[in-house]
Amino acid sequence: MTILAKHAAQRLVYETLHSHGVDVQFDSVLSPTEGMLNGRRTILLGTNNYLGLTFDPDCIKEAVEATRSQGTGTTGSRVANGTYGSHLKLERSLAEFYGREHAMVFSTGYQANLGVLSTLVGRGDHLLLDADSHASIYDGSRLGHGEVIRFRHNNPDDLYKRLQRLAGAPGDRLIVVEGIYSMLGDTAPLKEIAAVKRETGAYLLVDEAHSLGVLGEKGRGLAEAAGVEADVDFIVGTFSKSLGSVGGFCVSDSPDFDVMRIVCRPYMFTASLPPGVVASTLEALSRLQRQPSLRADLMRNALQLYDGLRAMGFQTGPEPNPIIAVAMPNQETAVSFWKLLLESGLYLNLAIPPATPSDVCLLRTSVSAAHTPQQIDTALAVFADVGRRLGFLNSERRRAGGVA
Amino acid sequence: MRQIRQLALVDDKVGTPEKVIRDDISAIFEQVLGHPVNISDRTDIVEDLGMDSLGVMNFVMAIEDFYDISIPLDRIAQIQTVGDLIHAVDDLRSGTPQ
Numbered sequence: 259m260t261i262l263a264k265h266a267a268q269r270l271v272y273e274t275l276h277s278h279g280v281d282v283q284f285d286s287v288l289s290p291t292e293g294m295l296n297g298r299r300t301i302l303l304g305t306n307n308y309l310g311l312t313f314d315p316d317c318i319k320e321a322v323e324a325t326r327s328q329g330t331g332t333t334g335s336r337v338a339n340g341t342y343g344s345h346l347k348l349e350r351s352l353a354e355f356y357g358r359e360h361a362m363v364f365s366t367g368y369q370a371n372l373g374v375l376s377t378l379v380g381r382g383d384h385l386l387l388d389a390d391s392h393a394s395i396y397d398g399s400r401l402g403h404g405e406v407i408r409f410r411h412n413n414p415d416d417l418y419k420r421l422q423r424l425a426g427a428p429g430d431r432l433i434v435v436e437g438i439y440s441m442l443g444d445t446a447p448l449k450e451i452a453a454v455k456r457e458t459g460a461y462l463l464v465d466e467a468h469s470l471g472v473l474g475e476k477g478r479g480l481a482e483a484a485g486v487e488a489d490v491d492f493i494v495g496t497f498s499k500s501l502g503s504v505g506g507f508c509v510s511d512s513p514d515f516d517v518m519r520i521v522c523r524p525y526m527f528t529a530s531l532p533p534g535v536v537a538s539t540l541e542a543l544s545r546l547q548r549q550p551s552l553r554a555d556l557m558r559n560a561l562q563l564y565d566g567l568r569a570m571g572f573q574t575g576p577e578p579n580p581i582i583a584v585a586m587p588n589q590e591t592a593v594s595f596w597k598l599l600l601e602s603g604l605y606l607n608l609a610i611p612p613a614t615p616s617d618v619c620l621l622r623t624s625v626s627a628a629h630t631p632q633q634i635d636t637a638l639a640v641f642a643d644v645g646r647r648l649g650f651l652n653s654e655r656r657r658a659g660g661v662a
Numbered sequence: 663m664r665q666i667r668q669l670a671l672v673d674d675k676v677g678t679p680e681k682v683i684r685d686d687i688s689a690i691f692e693q694v695l696g697h698p699v700n701i702s703d704r705t706d707i708v709e710d711l712g713m714d715s716l717g718v719m720n721f722v723m724a725i726e727d728f729y730d731i732s733i734p735l736d737r738i739a740q741i742q743t744v745g746d747l748i749h750a751v752d753d754l755r756s757g758t759p760q
Contacts, residue, residue, distance in 0.1 A: 389719070399735065406735040410723065420732045617716045 278593050280608055282600070289313050290502075290628040295605065301633050303623045304606035308580050309471050309552045310628025311502035311545060317538040321503075324537035331532045337520070339529075344536040351543055352507050356478055356493060360515035363507050363536075365528050367467055367496025368394040370506025372401050373524035374463070374494055375434065379404035382429040386417060386460070388446070390439055390615045395465065401524075404429070411439075411615065414450035421458040431460035437469030437480035441614050441622060443581030445473070448480050452489035463492040471500030471546045472580055477553055497535075501542040505531045555627040556580055559634055563625055566638040570645065583609070583620040584641075591650065592619035598644040604637055683748045690728060694721045703745030729755055 262269075275281065285294040290310035291302050311317055324344065332339055345363060352361040364370040375398030379385045383404040387395055390411040399406040410416040421431060433455055435446040448464065455462040466479035474482030477500075481490045491512065497505040508518075519525065531539075546552065557580075564578035573585040586592035589610055596608040599621070607622040614620050625634070644650075684701070691699045691711065699711060707713055713721065718738075725747070726732055731754045733741075741747050 407732045408719075408723075408735065423730065423732050612715060617714065 278597060290626050291633060298603055300603050300605050301637055302605050303637055306499040306624050307502060307626045308500040308556055309546060310626040311542045317502060317541045320541040321534040321538035325534035328533035332530045334529055335526055336530045337526045342533060344533055345530060348536050348540050351540060352509055355543060355547065356509045358509040359511045361507055361509045362518055362525065363505060363531060364525055365505060365531055367498055367506035369524040369528060370494050370508055371395050371398040371465065373522040374492060374508045375399055376402035377518055377522040379432050384424055384429055384431045386420060386431060386433045388435050391434060392436065392440060395434055412444065412447055414447055414454050417451065418454045421454065421460060432463060433460050434463045437464055437466040437473060438579055438581060440468055440581065441609055441620060442575035442583050443579040444576050445480055448484040448486050452486040455489055461491045462489055463494060464490050465494045467496045468499060468581060470495045472556065477546050497539045500546065501539050503535045503539045505535060505539060552627040556625065559625040559629045562631060562634045563623065563637065567641060570642055580625045583622045586619040586621060589619050592621065595644055595648060596621055598647065599640055602640045602644065604640045679752060680748050683751050686728065687744060687747060690724050694724055701744045703743060703748065705744040706742060707744065725751065731755060
C-alpha cells in the first residue's frame with residue numbers, strides 16, 4: 259500500500275492505455291501539421307494549433323530576439339520581481355484587440371480561470387457553470403468560496419430556472435460559459451445566455467480559449483460572432499492554442515479591474531511569462547489581426563474534414579468548427595481505431611471519460627489553418643480505410659441511411 | 663451528519679417528510695437506473711447502486727428538477743448515502759423561498 263493506492267481504479271485505466279501506447283512520444287515536431295512518430299512522418303490533427311503559428315518565422319524571430327536581449331525567464335512573479343515592458347505591451351495589445359479598458363496576463367490559461375473565477379466569486383456569491391465546462395473552470399470554482407451551481411450544457415432555460423431559484427438570495431451571480439467547447443466543438447448559445455444575464459442581473463464570463471482567432475469577423479471569438487460583446491463582462495482566454503505559445507489572459511471593462519493584481523493568488527504567486535513567450539505571443543496576436551485569411555483557411559479545412567467525415571457516415575459534433583470529434587461506440591473500439599489511425603500516419607486525440615461529456619468515447623480532431631487540403635484529404639482517406647478495416651463503417655449502407 | 667441520519671431512520675417509521683423524500687428518491691432512482699431499487703438511508707449511492715460519476719450527476723439533476731432546487735457542488739461532494747441526500751434535499755427545500 260502506498261499513499262497513492264486510493265487511485266487504484268485510475269491506475270488500472272492508465273496502465274491499460276499505456277499498454278496500448280496511447281501516451282504518445284514524438285521523435286520530433288517538424289511543422290504545425292507534421293511530426294515524426296516512431297520514425298514515421300505523421301499528420302498532426304489534434305494539437306489545437308488553429309492558426310498554425312508555432313513555426314511562424316516572425317514569431318520565432320521575436321521570441322529569439324527577446325530571449326537574447328532579456329533572458330530566458332523572469333524567475334519570479336510580477337508582484338515580487340517586477341513587470342517587464344513587454345508584459346504591459348501584451349496587456350495593452352489584448353485590451354485594444356478586444357476594445358476593453360483592462361487586460362491581465364496569466365502564466366497559463368488554466369491559471370487564468372483559477373485566478374479570475376476564484377477572485378470574482380467570493381463567499382455568499384453564486385457561480386453558475388455550464389455542466390460541460392473545462393476542468394480549469396471547475397477547479398477555479400473550487401478555489402473560490404462561492405456557491406457553485408451547474409446548469410445543463412448549452413441550456414439557457416435551465417440556467418434561467420436556476421437563477422430564478424436564487425431570487426431573493428444575497429450575493430453576486432456569475433455565469434460562466436465557453437466559446438467553443440473543447441471536446442465536441444459546439445458553441446454556446448450566447449445570444450440567449452446574454453438575454454438571461456440581462457434579465458437576471460447576473461455577470462457573464464466567456465472562456466474563448468478555443469474560439470480566439472477562430473470565430474468572429476475580427477477573430478475575437480464567440481462573443482463577437484454572436485454580436486453580444488457588450489453583455490460579456492469578462493473574457494478569459496489562452497495563448498496556447500491559436501497564438502501558438504503558452505499563457506492566459508482576462509479582459510474586462512470593470513473599472514476596478516486592477517485590484518485583481520493584489521488579490522488574485524494564481525496571478526500573484528507564480529512566475530510571470532518569460533520574455534520570449536510574450537514576444538512571440540505579441541507577434542501572433544498582431545498576425546491574427548493582420549491576416550484574416552488565416553481564419554478563412556482554418557474554416558475551409560474544418561468544413562472539408564467535417565463534411566468528409568459525415569459523408570462517410572461518422573457521427574460528429576453538431577457544428578463544423580475546427581474541433582471535430584468522432585463518436586466511438588465504446589472504449590475498446592476507440593482505442594483500436596485510434597491505434598490504426600496512428601499506424602497509418604494520422605495523430606489525433608483519444609478522448610475518454612471523464613474528460614468527455616456524457617461518458618462518450620471520442621476521436622477528437624482539431625484542424626489548423628496550416629493544413630493543406632491534401633492533408634485533410636489524406637486524413638479522410640485514412641479514416642475511411644480504418645473504418646472499413648474495423649467493420650465500423652459500411653459506407654454504402656450508412657450513407658444511404660444517413661446518420662445524425 | 664451521522665446523528666441526523668439516525669434521526670431520519672427513526673422518523674422513517676412514523677411517516678415523516680424524510681420518508682416522503684425517500685420514496686420520491688427511490689422512484690427517481692428507478693427512473694434513472696431503469697430497474698427497481700431497494701434503498702435505505704445507509705445505501706451508498708456509488709458503491710451500492712453502481713452509479714458512475716455521470717450517472718450521479720444526471721440523477722442529481724433529476725432530483726433538482728423534481729424538487730425545484732439547485733444542489734451546490736460542495737453539497738453534492740458531501741453526499742455519499744441516500745440519507746445524506748435526503749438531508750440535503752430537506753435542508754435546501756426548507757431554505758428555498760417558495
